[in-house]
Amino acid sequence: MAELEHIEPVDKVLVVMAHPDDVDFGVAGSVASWIKAGSEVSYLVVTDGDAGGFDPAIDRSDIPLIRRGEQKKAAEAVGVSSVEFLGYKDGALKNTLDLVRDISRVIRSFRPDRVVCQSPERNLQRVPSSHPDHRAAGDATLDAVYPYARNPFAFPELLEDGLEAYIVKEVLITAHPSPNAYVDVTDTFKDKIAAILCHHSQLPDPDSVEAMVKSWLSQGARYAGLGDDSLAEVFYKVTV
Template sequence: MTPLDDADVSTVLVVTAHPDDVDFGAAGTVAMLTDKGIRVVYCIVTDGDAGGFDRELDNGGMAQLRRAEQTEAAKRVGVTDLRFLGYQDGTVEPTLGLRRDISRVIRQVRPDRVITSSPERNYVRIQPSHPDHRAVGGATLDAVYPDARNPYAFPELLADEGLEAWAVREVWLTGGQTNNHWVDITATVDRKVSALKAHVSQIAHIADGIEQFVRGFLAANAKAAGLPEGSYAEGFQVVQTA
């Protein structure tokens, strides 16, 4: 599948379930996009308050910390526009309400490309298939088609908020088994690692090995993509929607 040329893309919306999802899946690509002057916006469905290991920060403290970590991580790859939807971590379902909330952001941002998680379970590597990831991926695809582009879907978005329908041109899925597009992020891999290291609450227990781990799977991606030895790549399944 041939994706849109970045020269034809002005805005990209990234929709994820948790803080840090984008940094594991696509931060190197995001850094390349922002370097090209492309506007990138993050929409994070939950605050990730069920994650982390410092349980002294329950009762809202973890949510606040993870928002701050994601905000800092985003800055490291050139993103300053973040939208947090505030859903409860660990209990996300692809409901009509979630579809409406994501459709709202799509109509606000009006992206050419949306990056989100695969709604399919990955049987090769289970970690990307967290139930929240699959729910957000499915709801986002439904928001892209048909909801956001259909003026008769969630009519209150137009009637009450003045948000006109918007057709996203393509979706890139992360974390699936059927990647059909690879992005060479060798030039931005250091910034991806830096973004991941901003999520101290999530990686403190593996801080000494996180960079080696990340570079390992990115190198494997590059090999699968046929890139030269020493390269790093992120993989996506590109879905045409136009």
């Protein structure tokens, strides 16, 4: 097994995810550690998660507002104050030029050192992590990083809005089938769990969450070559 690279904090991180709660299951432990190290982190959530939930007593028209509120509380749990929603339809997400433009807009505005996104590749070891929306959001984010956000001649309407081209140098991809980098989240595990538990509408059995997530992160720590009591979130790191 190849040795995984330890990921260091950077000044600014943009996390782009398909649904509310994706960021918390996927990267909230890392976000909490970066925030504690002084990073500025912003979330961009592509859909409102309107196809989510488990309780038929909740009016479906209420779900988007509920899920936006849950995501904002989850962000606060790890120290993130900036959360933006694009409002695309949950369950119908495609990598389109409109989506790439919308993500490019945020990249050019926030100007992050690092972007975190979901894997455009299907992970057959963890099929639920490869929801079609996740893959579409990851694919569109990578297209935004290269070439669109950095190309001054792409999306001239962004230039008209004063958003100059911007080069993202590093991308971390979650749920990739072949991770090559990690963040030790042993000390921020409780922060991650607190963030996940904010998503009440998605958790029919909240008491099972901590053990389930700990098992995933223990596996990540083993993959990273850390000690038995360690926990890690793993990524595929791309230098652009």
